Amino acid sequence: MPRLIDISPRLTPALAVFPGDTPLSREVLLRTDAGDPVTLSTLRSTVHLGAHVDAPSHYGCDVETVDEIPLERFIGPCEVVRVGVAPGGLVGVAHLPAPPRAPRVLLATGTHPDPDRWAPEFAGLDPALVDHLADLGVCLVGVDVPSVDPATSKSLPAHARFLVRDLSILEGIVLDGVAPGLYELIALPLRLVGFDASPVRAVLRTIE
Secondary structure, three states: OOOEEEOOOOOOOOOOOOOOOOOOEEEEEEOHHHOOOOOEEEEEOOOOOOOEEEOHHHOOOOOOOHHHOOHHHHEEEEEEEEOOOOOOOEEOHHHOOOOOOOOEEEEEOOOOOOOOOOOOOOOEEOHHHHHHHHHOOOOEEEEOOOOOOOOOOOOOHHHHHHHHHOOEEEEOOOOOOOOOEEEEEEOOOOOOOOOOEEEOOOEEEEOO
16 A cells, blocks of 8 residues: 655744744634644744745746645656755766656655754755756756755845746655655645745655
């Protein structure tokens, strides 16, 4: 029987976000354990929280917001690829063990192992890799780090290539313990009209 593998980090106030961004917080307005008829909460957070989809409007002007990206990008065959890259390095074409076998590629770098601890030395993506994957028909790239560009980057060259080549970005997934290979990805963003990103509950379904 196919099984589901959760590749989303736990969303708690301890979850690390980019310095200066808004961490997760919860305000409880009503509580059943205090005698209220319901428990009612208010959530405050960056939309770039945990496993999340970047919209083109996050890094481009007059382009798609997260509600406008075709949902087909975020559900379907994918391949988990483990790459050997040093912390602070860039994942390049040479790091791929073979050409991708699915239109969605999830790169396991292992360079941001603890979602609750900010580690700015995580690996980014070489812009040439984005072009290479686009040329091979890939429509989405996922990474187990907070960004496809290095934490200190201001020009965001990898993001720029994603925009030019019309590839979707899935960041902040957890691939520890996930075997390389083929799966079905399900990582649907919320229909947040006009927003630059959306958290997702990213899961893999095994192919039996």
